[in-house]
Amino acid sequence: MNAITSALWQRRPQTSVRIVDAHAHAGPYSLFFIPEASPGAMVRVMDRCGVAHAVISSHLAIQLDAAAGNAATAEAVERAPDRFTGYLTINPWQDPGGELAKWGADPLFGGIKLHPDLHDYPLTGRRYAGVWEFAQRTGCPVLTHTYDGSPYNDLAAVDAVASEHPDVVIIAGHAGATPLGIERAIEVAQRRPGVILEVCGSFNTGPDIARMVRELGAGRVVYGSDFPFIDLRISLGRVIFSGLAEGDQAAVLGATMTRLLQWRSGLG
Amino acid sequence: MLIDADAMLGRYPRRDVGTGSITEALARMDRFGIAEAVVSHTLSWLHDPATGNRELLGLVAGHSRLRPCWVLLPGTCGETGTPDEFVTGALEGGVCAVRAYPADHGYDLAGRDCAAMLAAVAEAGLPLLVDAAQTGWAAVESVAGAHPKLRVVVGAIGYRQLRQAAGVLSRTGNVYLGLANLSSHCGLEWLVERYGERRLVFGTGAPLRDPAEAVTRLLWAELDDAAVAAIGAGTLLELLPVGAA
Numbered sequence: 290m291n292a293i294t295s296a297l298w299q300r301r302p303q304t305s306v307r308i309v310d311a312h313a314h315a316g317p318y319s320l321f322f323i324p325e326a327s328p329g330a331m332v333r334v335m336d337r338c339g340v341a342h343a344v345i346s347s348h349l350a351i352q353l354d355a356a357a358g359n360a361a362t363a364e365a366v367e368r369a370p371d372r373f374t375g376y377l378t379i380n381p382w383q384d385p386g387g388e389l390a391k392w393g394a395d396p397l398f399g400g401i402k403l404h405p406d407l408h409d410y411p412l413t414g415r416r417y418a419g420v421w422e423f424a425q426r427t428g429c430p431v432l433t434h435t436y437d438g439s440p441y442n443d444l445a446a447v448d449a450v451a452s453e454h455p456d457v458v459i460i461a462g463h464a465g466a467t468p469l470g471i472e473r474a475i476e477v478a479q480r481r482p483g484v485i486l487e488v489c490g491s492f493n494t495g496p497d498i499a500r501m502v503r504e505l506g507a508g509r510v511v512y513g514s515d516f517p518f519i520d521l522r523i524s525l526g527r528v529i530f531s532g533l534a535e536g537d538q539a540a541v542l543g544a545t546m547t548r549l550l551q552w553r554s555g556l557g
Numbered sequence: 558m559l560i561d562a563d564a565m566l567g568r569y570p571r572r573d574v575g576t577g578s579i580t581e582a583l584a585r586m587d588r589f590g591i592a593e594a595v596v597s598h599t600l601s602w603l604h605d606p607a608t609g610n611r612e613l614l615g616l617v618a619g620h621s622r623l624r625p626c627w628v629l630l631p632g633t634c635g636e637t638g639t640p641d642e643f644v645t646g647a648l649e650g651g652v653c654a655v656r657a658y659p660a661d662h663g664y665d666l667a668g669r670d671c672a673a674m675l676a677a678v679a680e681a682g683l684p685l686l687v688d689a690a691q692t693g694w695a696a697v698e699s700v701a702g703a704h705p706k707l708r709v710v711v712g713a714i715g716y717r718q719l720r721q722a723a724g725v726l727s728r729t730g731n732v733y734l735g736l737a738n739l740s741s742h743c744g745l746e747w748l749v750e751r752y753g754e755r756r757l758v759f760g761t762g763a764p765l766r767d768p769a770e771a772v773t774r775l776l777w778a779e780l781d782d783a784a785v786a787a788i789g790a791g792t793l794l795e796l797l798p799v800g801a802a
Contacts, residue, residue, distance in 0.1 A: 297772075297773060297777060298590065298776065300782070302777075321717040321719065321720065321741075323741065323742050323743070324719070324747035333779075334779075468573075491740070495769050517743070518742070519740050519742065520740050520742045520774060521742070522770075522773045522774045522778075523770045523773070525773060526773025527769045529769070529773065530772075
C-alpha cells in the first residue's frame with residue numbers, strides 16, 4: 290500500500306502526488322445522460338480524489354461546433370485557471386485555420402485536440418496540415434482520439450503522422466482503446482519517440498498500463514480519464530493500483546503531462 | 558467489507574487476463590481488500606454450462622471466500638436439467654446466485670422458453686445476474702414484472718445507459734445495478750440519491766475488468782460510509798437465498 294491507496298482506503302483525497310488528467314472534457318453530450326457535467330461539478334470530483342488539474346476540451350467543441358465549443362472551453366479555464374487547461378479542438382470541416390489563428394497564442398489553451406472519429410475525417414488528411422505545422426513550430430502537444438480498427442484514427446494513422454512529423458508530441462488518446470489496440474499502440478510508440486500513450490477508455494487495465502511503462506518508460510505514458518464522458522475514478526483506479534514504482538507512478542499521474550504543458554515558456 | 562458479486566474463474570480466450578485459477582482469484586481479492594466473491598466459471602459461459610457448473614462446485618469446495626454462481630439455460634433442451642432439478646442442484650451445491658447469457662447462448666430472457674426456469678430460480682430465492690450487453694432493458698423490465706420475487710442484478714452498464722436504467726429502476730422494485738463498469742460520471746451518486754444504496758451491488762467484473770475500477774469508484778464516491786458499506790456488501794447479502802448470507 291502506498292500513500293495514494295492508503296488515502297483511498299481511508300476515503301480521503303490523496304495529497305502525495307500532483308495528478309494531472311491529460312484527457313478530459315466538459316458539458317453535456319447528447320448520446321447519453323451525464324448527471325453532473327458542469328466544470329464546477331468536475332472540480333468537486335477532482336477535489337474528492339485529489340486531482341490537481343485537468344486538460345479539457347468541451348463536449349460542444351468535439352461533438353458539434355468547434356468555434357462555440359472552444360469558447361466554452363476557454364470560459365471554463367478562465368473561471369478556474371489553476372484547475373483547468375484547455376485543448377483547442379480543431380474540426381477539419383469548421384475553419385481549422387481560423388480556430389488556430391484565433392486561439393493558438395492564447396495561454397488558456399495548452400494543447401490541441403483532434404477527434405477524427407467524430408468528424409469523419411482521417412488523422413492523415415491534409416485539412417490537419419495547419420495543426421502539424423503549428424505543433425512542429427511551437428511544441429504544442431496534440432491529443433488525438435485513437436481506436437483500433439477505425440477508418441479515421443487507428444494506430445496505422447498515428448504511425449503515419451508520427452513518421453511524417455517526428456518532432457511533434459502526439460498524445461494517442463485511449464492508446465488504441467481495445468486490447469489489440471493497446472498492443473498496437475505500444476508497437477507504434479516504440480517506433481515513434483514523439484508518441485505518448487494516454488490510458489483512458491473502457492477496456493484498459495492496470496496490467497496494461499504497467500506493460501506500457503515497462504516497454505516505453507514512464508515518460509511516455511500519461512493518465513487521463515475522459516471525464517465527464519466517463520467517470521474520472523475508473524481510469525485513476527487502474528493507475529494507482531497498477532503496481533508502478535513510486536517515481537514512475539508520479540510521472541504517469543502528472544509529472545509528464547505537467548512538463549508537456551510547458552511549451553509556451555520556450556517560445557520566447 | 559467488500560463482497561464481489563461479479564467475478565469469474567477459468568480461462569479467457571480474447572485477452573490475457575491470467576489463468577483464471579483459484580490462486581489468482583484469491584490473490585487478486587487480497588490485493589483489493591475483497592473479503593468474498595461470487596464466482597462463476599468461463600466454462601459455463603463460453604463452452605458448456607452444465608460442465609462448467611459442475612466443475613465450479615469442485616473448484617470452490619473448501620474455499621469459504623468463494624461463493625459459486627451457476628449459469629442457467631432455458632429448460633427447453635434439458636441441458637441443465639428441468640428447472641426444478643437445476644435449482645435443487647444449485648441449492649444443494651451451495652450456489653448463491655445464477656447468471657444468464659441470453660445473447661451469447663441464443664435465447665430470449667423474457668420469452669416463454671425461459672419463463673419456467675426463471676420462475677424456479679425466483680422461487681428458490683436465487684438472484685439473477687445478467688450483464689447489460691446480454692439483454693435489453695425491455696426484457697429486464699418484463700422479466701422483473703413477470704417474476705416479482707426474482708431479484709435481477711444488471712451488471713456492466715457502462716456509461717451510456719443511465720436513461721434506460723433509470724426508467725426500469727423507477728418502474729420496478731426488484732431490479733438492481735452492479736458496480737462493475739458502472740462508469741457514468743457522477744452516476745453512482747445520482748443513482749443512490751434517486752433509488753437508494755440498496756439498489757446497487759458491488760462487483761468488479763474480474764478478471765476481465767480491473768477491480769481497481771470498482772474499488773476506486775466506490776471508496777472515492779461522494780457517499781457516506783453507511784452507503785458505501787451497503788453497496789460494498791450489505792445489498793448483496795440481502796439478495797442471497799435464505800441461509801446463504
